[in-house]
Amino acid sequence: MLDTGLRVGSGADQSTKEPTVIAGIIFDKDGTLFDFNATWGAWTRAMLVAEAGDDPILCARLAAALGYDMENGRFFPGSIVIASTVGDVADAILDVLPGDVDKAALIGRMNAGSAQVDQVEAVPLRAYTAGLRQLGLTLGVVTNDAEGPALRHLDKAGIRSDFAFVAGYDSGYGAKPGPGQLIGFCRATGLGPDACIMVGDSTHDLHAGRAAGMLTVGVLTGPAPREELAGLADTVLDSIADIPAWLRREKLIAS
Template identity: 65%
Template sequence: MIKGIIFDKDGTLFDFNATWGAWTRAMITSELGHDPAQMDRLAAALGFRLTDSRFEADSPVIASTADEIAQIMLPLVPDTNHLGLLGRMNATAANVPQIEATPLVPFFAQLRALGLKLGVATNDAEAPARAHLGRAGVTAHLDFIAGYDSGYGGKPAPGQLMGFCEVTGLAPANCVMVGDSLHDLHAGQAAGMRTVGVLTGPATREELANHADVVLDSIAELPAWIAQC
Protein backbone atom coordinates (compact mmCIF):
# COMPACT_ATOMS: atom_id res chain seq x y z
CA MET A 1 0.00 0.00 0.00
CA ILE A 2 1.28 3.46 -0.90
CA LYS A 3 1.17 5.73 2.14
CA GLY A 4 3.63 8.47 1.21
CA ILE A 5 5.01 10.26 -1.84
CA ILE A 6 8.16 12.33 -2.00
CA PHE A 7 8.64 14.55 -5.03
CA ASP A 8 11.58 16.12 -6.71
CA LYS A 9 10.89 19.81 -7.37
CA ASP A 10 12.42 21.08 -10.61
CA GLY A 11 11.33 19.08 -13.63
CA THR A 12 8.71 17.28 -11.56
CA LEU A 13 6.42 19.73 -9.78
CA PHE A 14 7.60 22.49 -12.11
CA ASP A 15 8.45 22.19 -15.81
CA PHE A 16 12.25 22.34 -16.00
CA ASN A 17 12.99 24.16 -19.25
CA ALA A 18 10.04 26.54 -18.93
CA THR A 19 11.11 27.52 -15.42
CA TRP A 20 14.89 27.52 -15.50
CA GLY A 21 15.74 28.32 -19.12
CA ALA A 22 15.12 32.06 -18.78
CA TRP A 23 16.84 32.17 -15.38
CA THR A 24 19.97 30.45 -16.67
CA ARG A 25 20.22 32.76 -19.65
CA ALA A 26 19.77 35.80 -17.40
CA MET A 27 22.39 34.49 -14.96
CA ILE A 28 24.96 33.88 -17.72
CA THR A 29 24.27 37.34 -19.14
CA SER A 30 24.53 38.98 -15.71
CA GLU A 31 27.88 37.35 -14.98
CA LEU A 32 29.45 37.52 -18.46
CA GLY A 33 27.34 39.78 -20.68
CA HIS A 34 30.41 41.83 -21.49
CA ASP A 35 32.14 38.80 -23.06
CA PRO A 36 30.04 36.85 -25.60
CA ALA A 37 32.77 34.26 -26.18
CA GLN A 38 32.97 33.51 -22.45
CA MET A 39 29.16 33.33 -22.31
CA ASP A 40 29.29 30.61 -24.95
CA ARG A 41 31.94 28.70 -22.99
CA LEU A 42 29.93 28.88 -19.77
CA ALA A 43 26.73 27.82 -21.55
CA ALA A 44 28.57 24.82 -23.02
CA ALA A 45 29.90 23.84 -19.58
CA LEU A 46 26.34 23.95 -18.22
CA GLY A 47 24.87 22.00 -21.14
CA PHE A 48 22.68 24.97 -22.01
CA ARG A 49 21.73 26.34 -25.43
CA LEU A 50 21.72 30.12 -25.56
CA THR A 51 19.96 29.98 -28.94
CA ASP A 52 16.68 28.70 -27.50
CA SER A 53 17.23 28.78 -23.70
CA ARG A 54 16.94 25.01 -23.31
CA PHE A 55 19.08 22.41 -21.57
CA GLU A 56 20.77 19.47 -23.21
CA ALA A 57 19.64 16.08 -21.90
CA ASP A 58 23.02 15.52 -20.24
CA SER A 59 23.28 18.99 -18.68
CA PRO A 60 24.87 18.87 -15.22
CA VAL A 61 22.35 21.48 -14.11
CA ILE A 62 19.50 18.97 -14.26
CA ALA A 63 20.41 16.96 -11.19
CA SER A 64 23.31 18.80 -9.53
CA THR A 65 23.09 20.83 -6.33
CA ALA A 66 23.47 24.59 -6.49
CA ASP A 67 26.87 24.18 -4.85
CA GLU A 68 28.00 21.76 -7.57
CA ILE A 69 26.75 24.08 -10.31
CA ALA A 70 28.66 26.97 -8.76
CA GLN A 71 31.80 24.82 -8.79
CA ILE A 72 31.34 24.20 -12.53
CA MET A 73 30.83 27.89 -13.20
CA LEU A 74 33.57 29.29 -11.01
CA PRO A 75 36.57 28.76 -13.36
CA LEU A 76 34.68 30.58 -16.12
CA VAL A 77 33.44 33.55 -14.06
CA PRO A 78 36.24 36.04 -13.29
CA ASP A 79 36.58 38.24 -10.22
CA THR A 80 34.37 36.21 -7.91
CA ASN A 81 34.57 33.45 -5.33
CA HIS A 82 32.52 30.35 -4.65
CA LEU A 83 30.44 31.75 -1.80
CA GLY A 84 29.75 35.00 -3.63
CA LEU A 85 28.65 33.22 -6.79
CA LEU A 86 26.53 30.73 -4.84
CA GLY A 87 24.90 33.55 -2.90
CA ARG A 88 23.94 35.37 -6.09
CA MET A 89 22.58 32.15 -7.59
CA ASN A 90 20.41 31.36 -4.56
CA ALA A 91 19.16 34.94 -4.24
CA THR A 92 18.01 35.15 -7.86
CA ALA A 93 16.72 31.56 -7.93
CA ALA A 94 14.33 32.28 -5.07
CA ASN A 95 12.49 34.79 -7.27
CA VAL A 96 12.21 32.68 -10.43
CA PRO A 97 8.58 32.32 -11.64
CA GLN A 98 7.77 28.62 -11.48
CA ILE A 99 5.77 27.01 -14.28
CA GLU A 100 3.66 24.27 -12.70
CA ALA A 101 3.61 20.89 -14.41
CA THR A 102 -0.07 20.67 -13.43
CA PRO A 103 -2.12 22.98 -11.18
CA LEU A 104 -0.50 22.09 -7.86
CA VAL A 105 -3.08 23.20 -5.30
CA PRO A 106 -5.86 20.84 -6.50
CA PHE A 107 -3.26 18.14 -7.24
CA PHE A 108 -1.93 18.11 -3.68
CA ALA A 109 -5.41 18.45 -2.24
CA GLN A 110 -6.42 15.32 -4.16
CA LEU A 111 -3.46 13.37 -2.79
CA ARG A 112 -4.15 14.59 0.73
CA ALA A 113 -7.74 13.42 0.40
CA LEU A 114 -6.31 9.92 -0.17
CA GLY A 115 -4.63 10.12 3.23
CA LEU A 116 -1.10 10.30 1.83
CA LYS A 117 1.92 11.89 3.49
CA LEU A 118 3.73 14.21 1.08
CA GLY A 119 7.23 15.63 0.83
CA VAL A 120 9.73 17.35 -1.45
CA ALA A 121 13.39 16.41 -1.83
CA THR A 122 15.37 18.73 -4.07
CA ASN A 123 18.99 19.37 -4.98
CA ASP A 124 18.11 23.05 -4.86
CA ALA A 125 18.87 24.87 -1.61
CA GLU A 126 16.09 24.74 0.97
CA ALA A 127 15.42 28.49 1.14
CA PRO A 128 14.59 29.02 -2.55
CA ALA A 129 12.72 25.70 -2.59
CA ARG A 130 10.48 26.89 0.24
CA ALA A 131 9.98 30.19 -1.57
CA HIS A 132 8.88 28.40 -4.74
CA LEU A 133 6.53 26.02 -2.92
CA GLY A 134 5.12 28.86 -0.84
CA ARG A 135 4.29 30.93 -3.91
CA ALA A 136 2.60 27.87 -5.42
CA GLY A 137 0.43 27.70 -2.27
CA VAL A 138 1.26 24.09 -1.39
CA THR A 139 3.53 24.31 1.66
CA ALA A 140 0.67 23.47 4.03
CA HIS A 141 0.13 20.18 2.19
CA LEU A 142 3.73 19.04 2.75
CA ASP A 143 4.99 17.06 5.72
CA PHE A 144 8.64 17.39 4.70
CA ILE A 145 10.79 19.75 2.60
CA ALA A 146 14.52 19.20 2.18
CA GLY A 147 17.17 20.85 0.03
CA TYR A 148 20.72 19.67 -0.47
CA ASP A 149 21.74 21.94 2.44
CA SER A 150 19.11 20.72 4.94
CA GLY A 151 21.39 18.19 6.61
CA TYR A 152 20.37 15.08 4.66
CA GLY A 153 22.74 15.48 1.70
CA GLY A 154 21.65 15.54 -1.92
CA LYS A 155 20.44 13.00 -4.44
CA PRO A 156 21.30 10.37 -5.72
CA ALA A 157 22.12 9.47 -2.10
CA PRO A 158 18.97 8.43 -0.20
CA GLY A 159 19.41 10.69 2.84
CA GLN A 160 16.57 13.09 2.06
CA LEU A 161 14.20 10.20 1.39
CA MET A 162 15.14 8.45 4.62
CA GLY A 163 14.57 11.76 6.39
CA PHE A 164 11.04 11.84 4.96
CA CYS A 165 10.43 8.35 6.36
CA GLU A 166 11.79 9.36 9.77
CA VAL A 167 9.58 12.46 9.94
CA THR A 168 6.41 10.68 8.77
CA GLY A 169 7.00 7.32 10.45
CA LEU A 170 6.50 5.49 7.16
CA ALA A 171 8.46 2.51 5.90
CA PRO A 172 10.30 3.09 2.60
CA ALA A 173 8.43 0.15 1.06
CA ASN A 174 5.20 2.14 1.49
CA CYS A 175 6.58 5.24 -0.21
CA VAL A 176 7.10 6.43 -3.78
CA MET A 177 9.84 8.69 -5.12
CA VAL A 178 8.69 10.79 -8.09
CA GLY A 179 11.26 12.57 -10.24
CA ASP A 180 12.45 13.53 -13.71
CA SER A 181 16.11 12.47 -13.49
CA LEU A 182 18.18 9.38 -12.86
CA HIS A 183 19.44 11.02 -9.65
CA ASP A 184 15.85 11.00 -8.37
CA LEU A 185 15.19 7.41 -9.38
CA HIS A 186 18.51 6.14 -8.05
CA ALA A 187 17.83 7.84 -4.72
CA GLY A 188 14.43 6.14 -4.57
CA GLN A 189 15.91 2.75 -5.35
CA ALA A 190 18.67 3.22 -2.75
CA ALA A 191 16.03 4.09 -0.15
CA GLY A 192 13.93 1.02 -0.98
CA MET A 193 11.02 2.99 -2.42
CA ARG A 194 9.01 2.52 -5.58
CA THR A 195 10.05 4.97 -8.28
CA VAL A 196 8.03 7.00 -10.78
CA GLY A 197 9.67 8.92 -13.63
CA VAL A 198 8.04 11.94 -15.24
CA LEU A 199 8.77 13.62 -18.57
CA THR A 200 8.54 17.29 -17.53
CA GLY A 201 12.34 17.48 -17.36
CA PRO A 202 14.91 17.02 -20.13
CA ALA A 203 15.23 13.20 -19.74
CA THR A 204 13.46 10.94 -22.23
CA ARG A 205 11.17 8.02 -21.52
CA GLU A 206 13.87 5.63 -22.77
CA GLU A 207 16.43 7.08 -20.35
CA LEU A 208 14.13 6.70 -17.34
CA ALA A 209 12.30 3.48 -18.16
CA ASN A 210 14.92 1.01 -16.91
CA HIS A 211 15.16 2.78 -13.57
CA ALA A 212 11.48 3.34 -12.74
CA ASP A 213 8.45 1.25 -11.91
CA VAL A 214 6.54 3.45 -14.33
CA VAL A 215 7.20 6.55 -16.47
CA LEU A 216 4.36 9.08 -16.70
CA ASP A 217 3.99 12.11 -18.93
CA SER A 218 3.61 14.28 -15.83
CA ILE A 219 2.53 14.16 -12.19
CA ALA A 220 -1.02 14.80 -13.41
CA GLU A 221 -1.21 11.06 -14.17
CA LEU A 222 -0.04 10.02 -10.70
CA PRO A 223 -3.44 9.71 -8.93
CA ALA A 224 -4.70 7.31 -11.61
CA TRP A 225 -1.53 5.20 -11.30
CA ILE A 226 -1.89 5.08 -7.51
CA ALA A 227 -5.47 3.89 -7.88
CA GLN A 228 -4.21 0.90 -9.90
CA CYS A 229 -1.55 -0.12 -7.37
Protein backbone atom coordinates in the same frame (compact mmCIF):
# COMPACT_ATOMS: atom_id res chain seq x y z
CA MET B 1 2.93 -3.28 -15.83
CA LEU B 2 4.35 -3.06 -12.32
CA ASP B 3 4.25 -6.19 -10.20
CA THR B 4 3.08 -4.68 -6.94
CA GLY B 5 4.35 -7.67 -5.03
CA LEU B 6 7.94 -6.73 -5.83
CA ARG B 7 9.93 -4.71 -3.35
CA VAL B 8 12.18 -2.34 -5.29
CA GLY B 9 15.55 -1.93 -3.62
CA SER B 10 19.12 -0.95 -4.36
CA GLY B 11 20.58 -4.43 -4.58
CA ALA B 12 19.93 -7.86 -6.04
CA ASP B 13 18.38 -9.33 -2.88
CA GLN B 14 14.84 -8.26 -3.70
CA SER B 15 12.08 -10.41 -2.26
CA THR B 16 8.43 -10.90 -3.05
CA LYS B 17 5.83 -9.94 -0.47
CA GLU B 18 2.22 -8.96 -0.18
CA PRO B 19 1.31 -5.87 -2.24
CA THR B 20 2.02 -2.67 -0.32
CA VAL B 21 -0.50 0.11 0.10
CA ILE B 22 1.27 3.38 -0.61
CA ALA B 23 1.01 5.99 2.14
CA GLY B 24 3.64 8.57 1.14
CA ILE B 25 4.82 10.27 -2.02
CA ILE B 26 8.08 12.18 -2.20
CA PHE B 27 8.51 14.62 -5.08
CA ASP B 28 11.54 16.18 -6.63
CA LYS B 29 10.90 19.90 -7.23
CA ASP B 30 12.36 21.20 -10.49
CA GLY B 31 11.24 19.18 -13.48
CA THR B 32 8.65 17.34 -11.40
CA LEU B 33 6.33 19.71 -9.54
CA PHE B 34 7.48 22.49 -11.88
CA ASP B 35 8.29 22.23 -15.59
CA PHE B 36 12.06 22.47 -15.82
CA ASN B 37 12.75 24.26 -19.10
CA ALA B 38 9.69 26.49 -18.91
CA THR B 39 10.79 27.67 -15.47
CA TRP B 40 14.56 27.89 -15.74
CA GLY B 41 15.25 28.48 -19.42
CA ALA B 42 14.90 32.27 -19.52
CA TRP B 43 16.34 32.81 -16.03
CA THR B 44 19.50 30.89 -16.85
CA ARG B 45 20.13 32.98 -19.95
CA ALA B 46 19.92 36.20 -17.89
CA MET B 47 22.13 34.72 -15.15
CA LEU B 48 24.83 33.67 -17.61
CA VAL B 49 24.83 37.03 -19.36
CA ALA B 50 25.21 38.79 -16.01
CA GLU B 51 28.05 36.53 -14.84
CA ALA B 52 29.83 36.91 -18.21
CA GLY B 53 29.61 40.68 -18.04
CA ASP B 54 27.93 40.82 -21.47
CA ASP B 55 30.95 39.09 -23.07
CA PRO B 56 29.31 36.85 -25.72
CA ILE B 57 32.30 34.50 -26.03
CA LEU B 58 32.50 33.98 -22.27
CA CYS B 59 28.72 33.58 -22.13
CA ALA B 60 28.88 30.85 -24.79
CA ARG B 61 31.60 29.06 -22.82
CA LEU B 62 29.48 29.19 -19.66
CA ALA B 63 26.48 27.85 -21.53
CA ALA B 64 28.53 24.96 -22.88
CA ALA B 65 29.83 24.14 -19.40
CA LEU B 66 26.27 23.95 -18.06
CA GLY B 67 24.77 22.09 -21.02
CA TYR B 68 22.51 25.03 -21.88
CA ASP B 69 21.20 25.90 -25.35
CA MET B 70 21.42 29.70 -25.52
CA GLU B 71 19.62 29.88 -28.85
CA ASN B 72 16.52 28.05 -27.69
CA GLY B 73 16.67 28.80 -23.97
CA ARG B 74 16.59 25.13 -22.98
CA PHE B 75 18.83 22.63 -21.23
CA PHE B 76 20.29 19.71 -23.10
CA PRO B 77 19.62 16.22 -21.69
CA GLY B 78 22.52 15.41 -19.39
CA SER B 79 23.07 19.03 -18.34
CA ILE B 80 24.82 19.34 -14.99
CA VAL B 81 22.07 21.72 -13.89
CA ILE B 82 19.32 19.11 -14.09
CA ALA B 83 20.15 17.19 -10.92
CA SER B 84 23.25 18.74 -9.36
CA THR B 85 23.43 20.93 -6.29
CA VAL B 86 23.88 24.68 -6.48
CA GLY B 87 27.45 24.16 -5.29
CA ASP B 88 28.21 21.79 -8.16
CA VAL B 89 26.76 24.23 -10.69
CA ALA B 90 28.79 27.04 -9.14
CA ASP B 91 31.96 24.96 -9.52
CA ALA B 92 31.23 24.49 -13.22
CA ILE B 93 30.77 28.24 -13.62
CA LEU B 94 33.93 29.03 -11.67
CA ASP B 95 35.94 26.72 -13.93
CA VAL B 96 35.10 29.08 -16.82
CA LEU B 97 35.02 32.53 -15.26
CA PRO B 98 38.36 34.38 -15.29
CA GLY B 99 39.91 35.82 -12.17
CA ASP B 100 39.30 35.05 -8.53
CA VAL B 101 35.50 34.80 -8.18
CA ASP B 102 34.23 34.07 -4.68
CA LYS B 103 32.22 30.84 -4.67
CA ALA B 104 30.09 31.74 -1.66
CA ALA B 105 29.16 35.06 -3.26
CA LEU B 106 28.30 33.33 -6.54
CA ILE B 107 26.07 30.81 -4.74
CA GLY B 108 24.44 33.68 -2.87
CA ARG B 109 23.61 35.43 -6.14
CA MET B 110 22.28 32.21 -7.64
CA ASN B 111 20.10 31.39 -4.62
CA ALA B 112 18.76 34.94 -4.36
CA GLY B 113 17.91 35.03 -8.04
CA SER B 114 16.40 31.55 -8.19
CA ALA B 115 14.15 32.25 -5.20
CA GLN B 116 12.45 35.00 -7.23
CA VAL B 117 11.82 32.88 -10.33
CA ASP B 118 8.19 32.41 -11.33
CA GLN B 119 7.81 28.64 -11.33
CA VAL B 120 5.74 27.13 -14.15
CA GLU B 121 3.61 24.42 -12.57
CA ALA B 122 3.60 21.00 -14.23
CA VAL B 123 -0.09 20.78 -13.26
CA PRO B 124 -2.33 23.15 -11.25
CA LEU B 125 -0.65 22.32 -7.97
CA ARG B 126 -3.10 23.54 -5.33
CA ALA B 127 -5.85 21.25 -6.55
CA TYR B 128 -3.40 18.45 -7.24
CA THR B 129 -1.72 18.28 -3.82
CA ALA B 130 -5.07 18.76 -2.06
CA GLY B 131 -6.41 15.79 -4.01
CA LEU B 132 -3.50 13.59 -2.99
CA ARG B 133 -3.97 14.50 0.65
CA GLN B 134 -7.66 13.63 0.36
CA LEU B 135 -6.51 10.16 -0.67
CA GLY B 136 -4.75 9.94 2.70
CA LEU B 137 -1.24 10.36 1.28
CA THR B 138 1.57 12.10 3.15
CA LEU B 139 3.66 14.31 0.86
CA GLY B 140 7.28 15.42 0.82
CA VAL B 141 9.69 17.37 -1.37
CA VAL B 142 13.39 16.55 -1.69
CA THR B 143 15.53 18.67 -3.97
CA ASN B 144 19.13 19.36 -4.83
CA ASP B 145 18.21 23.04 -4.76
CA ALA B 146 18.84 24.87 -1.48
CA GLU B 147 16.12 24.57 1.13
CA GLY B 148 15.41 28.31 1.32
CA PRO B 149 14.53 28.83 -2.36
CA ALA B 150 12.59 25.55 -2.35
CA LEU B 151 10.39 26.70 0.52
CA ARG B 152 9.78 30.03 -1.20
CA HIS B 153 8.79 28.28 -4.43
CA LEU B 154 6.29 26.13 -2.55
CA ASP B 155 4.99 29.22 -0.76
CA LYS B 156 4.48 31.04 -4.05
CA ALA B 157 2.52 28.09 -5.39
CA GLY B 158 0.38 28.09 -2.24
CA ILE B 159 1.21 24.47 -1.41
CA ARG B 160 3.88 24.57 1.30
CA SER B 161 1.47 23.45 4.02
CA ASP B 162 0.58 20.33 2.01
CA PHE B 163 4.07 18.90 2.52
CA ALA B 164 5.01 17.19 5.76
CA PHE B 165 8.71 17.29 4.88
CA VAL B 166 10.86 19.54 2.69
CA ALA B 167 14.63 19.08 2.32
CA GLY B 168 17.25 20.73 0.14
CA TYR B 169 20.84 19.69 -0.41
CA ASP B 170 21.80 21.94 2.52
CA SER B 171 19.24 20.59 5.01
CA GLY B 172 21.60 18.11 6.63
CA TYR B 173 20.50 14.93 4.85
CA GLY B 174 22.91 15.04 1.91
CA ALA B 175 21.90 15.29 -1.72
CA LYS B 176 20.53 12.93 -4.35
CA PRO B 177 21.46 10.40 -5.68
CA GLY B 178 22.14 9.50 -2.06
CA PRO B 179 19.07 8.31 -0.10
CA GLY B 180 19.55 10.55 2.95
CA GLN B 181 16.74 12.99 2.19
CA LEU B 182 14.31 10.13 1.56
CA ILE B 183 15.30 8.38 4.77
CA GLY B 184 14.78 11.72 6.52
CA PHE B 185 11.23 11.82 5.18
CA CYS B 186 10.55 8.33 6.54
CA ARG B 187 11.91 9.23 9.96
CA ALA B 188 9.93 12.47 10.08
CA THR B 189 6.65 10.83 9.06
CA GLY B 190 6.99 7.36 10.56
CA LEU B 191 6.39 5.71 7.19
CA GLY B 192 8.42 2.76 5.98
CA PRO B 193 10.23 3.10 2.65
CA ASP B 194 8.21 0.24 1.17
CA ALA B 195 5.08 2.38 1.68
CA CYS B 196 6.57 5.34 -0.22
CA ILE B 197 7.18 6.39 -3.80
CA MET B 198 9.95 8.66 -5.08
CA VAL B 199 8.88 10.75 -8.07
CA GLY B 200 11.38 12.65 -10.21
CA ASP B 201 12.56 13.70 -13.64
CA SER B 202 16.22 12.65 -13.37
CA THR B 203 18.27 9.53 -12.81
CA HIS B 204 19.52 11.10 -9.55
CA ASP B 205 15.93 11.01 -8.25
CA LEU B 206 15.42 7.41 -9.27
CA HIS B 207 18.79 6.22 -7.93
CA ALA B 208 17.90 7.85 -4.60
CA GLY B 209 14.52 6.13 -4.54
CA ARG B 210 15.99 2.72 -5.27
CA ALA B 211 18.74 3.19 -2.70
CA ALA B 212 16.08 4.02 -0.10
CA GLY B 213 14.04 0.91 -1.00
CA MET B 214 11.10 2.82 -2.51
CA LEU B 215 9.08 2.46 -5.67
CA THR B 216 10.20 4.95 -8.30
CA VAL B 217 8.23 7.00 -10.82
CA GLY B 218 9.87 8.97 -13.62
CA VAL B 219 8.16 11.98 -15.20
CA LEU B 220 8.85 13.71 -18.51
CA THR B 221 8.53 17.35 -17.40
CA GLY B 222 12.31 17.67 -17.23
CA PRO B 223 14.95 17.38 -19.95
CA ALA B 224 15.59 13.63 -19.53
CA PRO B 225 13.97 11.42 -22.20
CA ARG B 226 11.84 8.39 -21.42
CA GLU B 227 14.54 5.89 -22.36
CA GLU B 228 16.98 7.44 -19.86
CA LEU B 229 14.54 7.03 -16.99
CA ALA B 230 12.94 3.72 -17.92
CA GLY B 231 15.76 1.51 -16.66
CA LEU B 232 15.50 2.92 -13.12
CA ALA B 233 11.76 3.59 -12.82
CA ASP B 234 8.88 1.25 -12.03
CA THR B 235 6.93 3.40 -14.45
CA VAL B 236 7.54 6.54 -16.53
CA LEU B 237 4.60 8.95 -16.82
CA ASP B 238 4.10 12.08 -18.87
CA SER B 239 3.68 14.16 -15.71
CA ILE B 240 2.63 13.95 -12.08
CA ALA B 241 -0.96 14.37 -13.29
CA ASP B 242 -0.96 10.66 -14.18
CA ILE B 243 0.04 9.41 -10.72
CA PRO B 244 -3.43 9.05 -9.10
CA ALA B 245 -4.75 6.95 -11.98
CA TRP B 246 -1.57 4.83 -11.93
CA LEU B 247 -1.90 4.24 -8.19
CA ARG B 248 -5.49 3.06 -8.64
CA ARG B 249 -4.67 0.91 -11.66
CA GLU B 250 -1.86 -0.84 -9.81
CA LYS B 251 -3.98 -1.13 -6.65
CA LEU B 252 -1.39 0.78 -4.63
CA ILE B 253 -3.94 2.85 -2.72
CA ALA B 254 -6.93 1.67 -0.74
CA SER B 255 -9.50 4.03 -2.29
